[in-house]
Amino acid sequence: MYFVQIIVNGILLGSVYALLGVGMTMIFGIVKLTNLAHGEFIVLGAYLATVLAPVLGVDPVVTLVITVPLMFLGGFLLQYFLIGRAMKKGNEPALLVTFGLSIILQDVMLMVFSADAQHIVASYSKSTVKLGSIEISVLHLVLFAISLISILSLTLFLRYTYIGRAIRATSDDSDAASLSGVNINKIYAVAMGIAMASAAVAGLCVGMKWTYYPSSGGSYLLIAFVVVVIGGMGSVPGTLAAGILFGLAQVIGGANYGLLISYVMLLIVLVVRPKGIFGK
Amino acid sequence: MAKKRLVKRNVRVLDSLPMLIVCIAVVAALYVACLTGLASNNAMRYMIQIFLYMTMGEMWNLLSGFTGMTSLGQQLYVGLAGYSVAVATTKLQLSLGIGLALGVAVSVVIALLLSLVLFRMQGMYFSIATWVVAEAFEKLFLSWKYVEQGSGMTIRVVPYPKISEICAASLTLCVVAVAVVYLLLRTRVGLGLTAMRDDITAASAVGVNIFAGKLLVYVIAAAFIAVAAGIFFVNKGIVYPESGFGIGWTVSMIFIVTIGGSGTVSGPIVGAAIYVFLQEFLAHYPGWSNIILGAITILVIFFLPKGIMGTLQEKLGFEIFSAKRFSFARHR
Numbered sequence: 001m002y003f004v005q006i007i008v009n010g011i012l013l014g015s016v017y018a019l020l021g022v023g024m025t026m027i028f029g030i031v032k033l034t035n036l037a038h039g040e041f042i043v044l045g046a047y048l049a050t051v052l053a054p055v056l057g058v059d060p061v062v063t064l065v066i067t068v069p070l071m072f073l074g075g076f077l078l079q080y081f082l083i084g085r086a087m088k089k090g091n092e093p094a095l096l097v098t099f100g101l102s103i104i105l106q107d108v109m110l111m112v113f114s115a116d117a118q119h120i121v122a123s124y125s126k127s128t129v130k131l132g133s134i135e136i137s138v139l140h141l142v143l144f145a146i147s148l149i150s151i152l153s154l155t156l157f158l159r160y161t162y163i164g165r166a167i168r169a170t171s172d173d174s175d176a177a178s179l180s181g182v183n184i185n186k187i188y189a190v191a192m193g194i195a196m197a198s199a200a201v202a203g204l205c206v207g208m209k210w211t212y213y214p215s216s217g218g219s220y221l222l223i224a225f226v227v228v229v230i231g232g233m234g235s236v237p238g239t240l241a242a243g244i245l246f247g248l249a250q251v252i253g254g255a256n257y258g259l260l261i262s263y264v265m266l267l268i269v270l271v272v273r274p275k276g277i278f279g280k
Numbered sequence: 281m282a283k284k285r286l287v288k289r290n291v292r293v294l295d296s297l298p299m300l301i302v303c304i305a306v307v308a309a310l311y312v313a314c315l316t317g318l319a320s321n322n323a324m325r326y327m328i329q330i331f332l333y334m335t336m337g338e339m340w341n342l343l344s345g346f347t348g349m350t351s352l353g354q355q356l357y358v359g360l361a362g363y364s365v366a367v368a369t370t371k372l373q374l375s376l377g378i379g380l381a382l383g384v385a386v387s388v389v390i391a392l393l394l395s396l397v398l399f400r401m402q403g404m405y406f407s408i409a410t411w412v413v414a415e416a417f418e419k420l421f422l423s424w425k426y427v428e429q430g431s432g433m434t435i436r437v438v439p440y441p442k443i444s445e446i447c448a449a450s451l452t453l454c455v456v457a458v459a460v461v462y463l464l465l466r467t468r469v470g471l472g473l474t475a476m477r478d479d480i481t482a483a484s485a486v487g488v489n490i491f492a493g494k495l496l497v498y499v500i501a502a503a504f505i506a507v508a509a510g511i512f513f514v515n516k517g518i519v520y521p522e523s524g525f526g527i528g529w530t531v532s533m534i535f536i537v538t539i540g541g542s543g544t545v546s547g548p549i550v551g552a553a554i555y556v557f558l559q560e561f562l563a564h565y566p567g568w569s570n571i572i573l574g575a576i577t578i579l580v581i582f583f584l585p586k587g588i589m590g591t592l593q594e595k596l597g598f599e600i601f602s603a604k605r606f607s608f609a610r611h612r
Binding site: 028034082085086089091092093095096097099100101102103104106107108110111218222225226229256257259260263264266267270271274 | 344350397400401403404405407408409411412413415416419420423527531534538542567568569570571573574575577578581582585
């Protein structure tokens with residue numbers, strides 16, 4: 001039974017890791033950009049939820065109604081006016097702009113929110129439910145639901161809407177998409193908006209699960225990287241699978257060796273299947 | 281179009297005899313300043329930092345600017361060197377020289393082993409993998425009992441070198457690093473490296489040995505960064521897993537190379553000097569330093585995409601330490 005408990009915990013934890021990677025995989029797959037600021041976007045999302053929840057007097061999850069559109073807009077403008085322009089100069093300048101953004105955001109958050117540890121508390125943070133002989137925390141179930149709903153709705157959006165089809169077309173061949181009348185710059189901006197909106201959701205989950213600091217962005221970025229590369233860049237279902245794999249490694253390896261196991265796993269995947277498990 | 285650009289650009293390559301004499305004079309003056317006590321201790325403190333950052337910047341530039349291997353994991357060799365010096369001098373009571381040599385040896389061996397894995401990847405996969413390896417080593421050192429886990433190791437060097445000696449050693453290292461990069465780029469192998477950066481398939485097709493070129497550059501970068509980092513940690517006196525294997529080292533290297541000019545040998549020299557003074561200046565404004573560094577990086581990318589030296593060289597039509605073996609303008 002202990003074994004089942006570990007598997008369940010790993011899967012629940014893994015769904016949060018998948019959420020960290022989803023925004024990253026969008027940017028990798030569609031905009032073909034390594035976004036070094038994604039970790040800071042996630043931390044920003046966490047702070048927004050932390051600040052808004054007590055002000056509005058609602059459950060932290062409800063703040064998503066405000067943070068998701070806000071972050072979408074932020075991502076759209078950022079890509080349209082800043083990163084997009086840097087991309088015209090080449091790959092490396094764009095990478096360096098996101099790097100500049102990441103260190104700027106980190107210090108701005110440090111100034112505004114101080115270096116103190118933060119944590120988002122919900123009424124059900126400590127409660128658990130029993131299913132047979134295994135015990136599951138309600139918080140983990142809520143996070144699992146949030147991440148599953150986000151990833152599923154994103155997949156459906158990409159598959160069935162006009163913008164979703166345009167995004168996939170751009171990802172496959174931006175020149176051909178542009179010739180068929182797709183406004184590439186706008187599609188990139190929408191993709192960045194979605195990535196940032198997903199960072200708002202991921203930030204909420206991360207903030208509810210762990211304590212975080214303004215400087216936590218780097219470690220989230222690294223997790224996102226690992227998940228994205230194992231899953232295959234640009235593949236949303238791959239991200240989910242990789243996240244769960246990563247979560248299992250964490251739970252099985254424990255605090256000391258969990259991350260080490262995941263990193264070794266990543267290197268093995270890179271050597272054996274460099275495009276990721278679900279990569280094209 | 282490409283042909284037109286070659287003719288139009290009126291490049292004078294300044295690496296003839298006068299240039300060599302100027303370089304030797306500057307380096308000699310710096311040595312004299314270090315060793316005779318002409319420079320104050322404070323000035324030498326800055327000089328050491330500048331020389332060490334120059335070495336690291338020059339190496340990152342060799343990797344990224346000239347060879348196209350944008351590594352986000354060079355802090356791996358910083359950490360390995362820091363711990364090698366700590367283990368050699370404090371645990372085993374050996375001399376500092378042996379500590380530095382151990383750092384280089386460990387770095388080179390690890391670099392050789394990692395090349396088998398890392399070189400299978402290109403572009404951003406390579407960047408990410410290098411960073412992940414550095415992080416994995418950080419986690420390893422955090423839980424390794426022999427190196428005191430997370431509490432770090434103090435470095436006690438007996439006898440502790442004088443600051444003028446450290447300064448002279450750093451200067452030597454930096455001169456050797458610049459010379460190695462400059463001379464390497466002008467060899468057949470070096471020309472292959474830039475060809476590889478611009479188009480790896482085409483370079484491979486005309487007979488450039490991709491793996492050998494990459495390996496040479498990666499190992500050279502690891503070795504020089506290890507020496508520079510070793511001297512850094514002697515100065516600092518303590519090494520932690522977070523301070524050794526932190527991404528901050530690569531952040532500095534990227535900043536130095538971007539500001540100075542990626543793909544120019546003189547760029548990191550200027551970039552390192554600016555970086556050290558800027559850091560000192562920004563220390564008066566706690567909290568703002570990364571905001572200003574980040575803003576400068578973004579502004580430089582938009583307005584001086586080739587960095588300070590790259591833009592100056594283009595505008596004024598000269599090149600210092602050019603990697604080119606000939607200049608098109610001389611024929612006109």
